[in-house]
Amino acid sequence: MAAGPARRALPLILPSLLFMTALFLLPLITGVAQAFRGPDGLTTGYLRRMVDDPYFWQAARNTALLIVVLIPLQFALALAMALLLRERPRLAGLHFYIWVIPLAISDLAAGLVWLSIFTDRGYLNSVLDAAGISPYAWLSFQHPATMFLAVVIAELWRATSLVFVIVVAGMQGVPRDYDEAAAVFGASYWQRVRHVLLPQLRPSLQVALILRTILALEAFAVAQALTGRNFPLLVGETYQWYTALQNPNVATAVALVVLLLSVVAAVGYLRLMRHGPEPGR
Amino acid sequence: MRAQRLWVQAACVAISLFMGVPIYLITLAALSSRESLNDFPLSLLPTHPSGETMSTFLRSTGILGGLVNSLTVGLSTVALSLAVGLPAGYALARYAFRGRDAYQLSLLLTRALPIVVLSVPLAKVFLTTGLYDTAYAVTLLHTALALPTTVLISAAIFVGVPREQEEAAMIFGASPMAAFGRVVVPQALPGIAASAIFTFVLSWNEVLGASILTLNRRTLPAQVLATLGESPLAFRFAGGLALVLPALVFIAVVRRYLLNMWGTPLR
Numbered sequence: 154m155a156a157g158p159a160r161r162a163l164p165l166i167l168p169s170l171l172f173m174t175a176l177f178l179l180p181l182i183t184g185v186a187q188a189f190r191g192p193d194g195l196t197t198g199y200l201r202r203m204v205d206d207p208y209f210w211q212a213a214r215n216t217a218l219l220i221v222v223l224i225p226l227q228f229a230l231a232l233a234m235a236l237l238l239r240e241r242p243r244l245a246g247l248h249f250y251i252w253v254i255p256l257a258i259s260d261l262a263a264g265l266v267w268l269s270i271f272t273d274r275g276y277l278n279s280v281l282d283a284a285g286i287s288p289y290a291w292l293s294f295q296h297p298a299t300m301f302l303a304v305v306i307a308e309l310w311r312a313t314s315l316v317f318v319i320v321v322a323g324m325q326g327v328p329r330d331y332d333e334a335a336a337v338f339g340a341s342y343w344q345r346v347r348h349v350l351l352p353q354l355r356p357s358l359q360v361a362l363i364l365r366t367i368l369a370l371e372a373f374a375v376a377q378a379l380t381g382r383n384f385p386l387l388v389g390e391t392y393q394w395y396t397a398l399q400n401p402n403v404a405t406a407v408a409l410v411v412l413l414l415s416v417v418a419a420v421g422y423l424r425l426m427r428h429g430p431e432p433g434r
Numbered sequence: 435m436r437a438q439r440l441w442v443q444a445a446c447v448a449i450s451l452f453m454g455v456p457i458y459l460i461t462l463a464a465l466s467s468r469e470s471l472n473d474f475p476l477s478l479l480p481t482h483p484s485g486e487t488m489s490t491f492l493r494s495t496g497i498l499g500g501l502v503n504s505l506t507v508g509l510s511t512v513a514l515s516l517a518v519g520l521p522a523g524y525a526l527a528r529y530a531f532r533g534r535d536a537y538q539l540s541l542l543l544t545r546a547l548p549i550v551v552l553s554v555p556l557a558k559v560f561l562t563t564g565l566y567d568t569a570y571a572v573t574l575l576h577t578a579l580a581l582p583t584t585v586l587i588s589a590a591i592f593v594g595v596p597r598e599q600e601e602a603a604m605i606f607g608a609s610p611m612a613a614f615g616r617v618v619v620p621q622a623l624p625g626i627a628a629s630a631i632f633t634f635v636l637s638w639n640e641v642l643g644a645s646i647l648t649l650n651r652r653t654l655p656a657q658v659l660a661t662l663g664e665s666p667l668a669f670r671f672a673g674g675l676a677l678v679l680p681a682l683v684f685i686a687v688v689r690r691y692l693l694n695m696w697g698t699p700l701r
Contacts, residue, residue, distance in 0.1 A: 158529040165525035166537060168518045169581060176578035177544055177552070184555035234449055240439075242446045250689055251450045254457065257681035259639030261655050265674030266460040272667065276459050279475035310456060318692055363546060371548045374641050374659060378670070381663065388642060391551060395646055396660075401554050408551035415548050 181412075188406040199402040208393070209407070212385040215376075218301070219386070220369045223308050227365065228358070230309065231316035235324055236346065256314040263311035264378025268292075271303045271379065294383040304384055307375050312368065316361045323357025324350070359426050366422070367415045387411050457678060464488055464675035468668050491672030500657035501676075506569045507644070507653055508637040511576040512630045515584045518577070520626070523588025524614075528597065538586075545582035550575070553646040560647060571647045576637040584629055591625040592618065628691035635684050639677075 188199055203209055234252060238245060255263070270276045271291040278288035291299045327350065335345045351358075373389035382393065388411055394404035462480055463471065468490070470482035491497060525531070526538065556575060560566040565574070595618050603613040641655040648656060658673040665673075 157531075159531040159533075162525040162529040162531035162534075165521035169522040169585060170537070172518055172581060173540070173544055173578065176556070176574060177547075177549060180552040180555040180559060183559055184552055187555050187558060230449075233445070237442055237446050237449070240442045242439075242442050244446075248446045248450050250685065251454045253689060253692060254681060254685050255453060256692070257635045257639070257684045258678055259641060259655060261641050261659055262639070262674055262677035262681075265658075265670050266456045266678060268667075269460050269463040269671050269674065270456060274472075274474045274476070276463075276476055276478065279478070282475040310453065314453075322692075367546055367548055371550060371642075374655075377659065378662060388548075388551065391554065392642060392645065395554055395557075401558065404554045408554055411548060411551045415546070419546050 184405045184409060187402055188409055191402075199400075199406045202400075203403050203406045203410075206390075206403075208382075208385050208390060212387045212390045213410075215301075215384055216370065216387045219304065219308070219372070220366060222301075223305055223369060224362070224365055226305070226309055227313045227316055228362070230313050231320050231361075234313070234317045235320040238321065239324065253314045253318060255311045256318065258311055259374070260308075260311060260372050261374035261378055263307050264375035267303060267307040267310070267375075268379055292380055292383075294380070297384075300380050300384050303379050304376050307379060308369070308372060311375070312365065315368075316365055319357050319361040319364075320354060323354045327353045355426070359422065363419050363422050366418045370411055370415055370418070387414075457682070460671060460674045460678060463668075463671040464491075471668050471671070487668045487672050488675070491669055491676065494661075494669065496652060496657045496661070497654070500652050500654040503569055503572075503648075503651055504638055504654040507572045507576060508634045510569065510573040511580060511637040512633045514573060514577045515580045515633050516626070516630060519581050519584030520588050522585045524592050524618075526585065526589035527592035541582040541585055544578075545586070549579055550640065550643045553643040556643075557646050566647065567649045567651055569651060572637075572644050572653060575643045575647060576633075576640055579640065579643075580633040580636050584633060587629045588622070588626060591622045591629075594625075595621045625691060628688045631684055631688050635681070638680060 189195055189197070191198055238249065242248065258266075268275070273288070273290055273292070277291065282288055289299070290296060291303055294300070331349050331353070332345055335349045340348070371388050373386045373392060376384045376386050377389055377392075382389070385393075387407060391404045391407045391411070394400050394407060459478075462478070463476075464487055465480065465483055465485070467482045467484035467486050470477070470484075471487070492501075526534065553575065556571075557566060560571045565571045599617050600613050603617045604610065608616065639655065641653075641659050644653040644656040645659055652660060655677060658670075658677065662670065
């Protein structure tokens with residue numbers, strides 16, 4: 154080993170470094186310029202146009218609401234799924250396959266799938282009709298509550314698998330000894346989950362939480378497919394400003410807001426978890 | 435105890451229904467005839483099976499082209515991210531070089547940030563370089579999305595191949611390249627294949643960046659999204675099935691590797 158490890162490693166990692174710089178830092182710098190520089194020098198005009206648009210605040214509110222409602226539901230469901238699988242039910246392999254299928258489904262596709270269920274003459278209303286209940290316009294802009302519900306269910310269906318897989322992978326790394334020891338000393342099932350399993354799953358949960366929050370910030374096509382622009386989300390506004398309104402400057406301003414929120418979310422979680430009430434391991 | 439087992443089974447079946455029934459319904463909708471989709475209430479059983487809705491969808495403008503573009507972009511993304519990512523993953527696994535931790539951290543950071551939202555400024559960059567509205571543009575963006583994961587996963591895979599075997603091959607006279615090709619690659623191949631499939635799925639599913647970076651050479655999801663507003667329901671259902679179908683196949687192929695992929699390399 155005459156050559157130092159750095160000399161050997163550099164040619165191998167250099168292409169990836171250059172690539173990521175070109176496709177991450179370069180657009181970031183261009184983007185900041187695009188959002189803050191007008192034809193005559195620096196301007197806050199694009200920012201002002203962004204915040205003056207009523208859709209922007211509606212989109213910000215919807216995005217926040219979606220994250221606050223969706224993520225706790227998603228983690229509860231994913232944990233329940235992982236705990237169920239740990240009990241080694243019959244046909245566990247088949248269940249696992251079905252539960253992870255949505256992992257490979259895009260948010261646009263998920264929106265279209267649930268559109269067939271929630272649309273006015275769709276499958277849900279067909280079932281209700283057969284049961285003698287009168288159909289309901291779930292996705293109408295006059296019913297914002299059920300519109301939101303449809304988006305939450307579609308996202309719960311699509312994106313819980315990711316949390317589930319991360320949690321199951323984390324559980325495989327947890328030795329069963331602790332759990333068995335706690336059982337010997339008389340801890341109940343829920344006590345063992347709460348005080349033995351969950352603390353050891355913390356690194357996995359942390360990764361899942363950061364990933365899911367940032368991915369939830371990026372969701373838009375699911376709402377687009379279900380409701381058109383009736384349920385605007387932040388990234389959807391980027392898309393609208395770019396394609397429909399043909400204003401790349403304001404589109405970039407919205408995109409930078411999303412990026413900023415993602416950084417804040419990631420850093421916030423990391424801090425919160427590090428100084429959390431429970432000591433890690 | 436028996437009662438508890440029963441509850442576990444029932445809960446598993448309930449969750450499987452929640453995950454599986456929507457896929458059944460979109461398949462049913464996309465494979466029903468156009469007239470039967472206008473009926474109300476809709477039948478929950480395949481009473482009017484027909485390939486008409488699907489074939490009309492496939493014959494619509496831009497769909498077949500979109501399919502070809504999606505495949506081109508997906509396969510190029512796999513090739514490019516492996517070409518750039520595998521050497522880096524190997525370096526991470528084998529060499530303790532200075533800056534290794536910083537490099538790994540920057541990968542995790544770009545993995546966590548929504549790079550896609552940078553598509554708009556990227557479009558500007560591509561416009562000036564003449565790459566706008568080409569498969570190359572989308573390929574570059576998708577590779578940037580997939581690269582951090584490819585590097586981290588392949589590093590985890592290479593760590594699993596014992597270094598001693600590689601050294602033994604070299605002691606017996608194999609060149610470093612031959613040792614890598616004949617000892618490391620065969621053992622790493624299944625994992626790398628799984629990671630390649632995931633890269634393809636990522637590219638196949640990505641819609642925002644593909645929509646922004648192209649105008650005429652749209653990928654399939656970008657084409658479906660662009661025409662969403664003015665297309666009939668039957669078209670949208672067919673589009674939904676076309677986008678979901680590959681997912682079923684991919685997951686069936688890679689499900690054994692899922693846990694390794696999301697478990698180790700992310701921490």
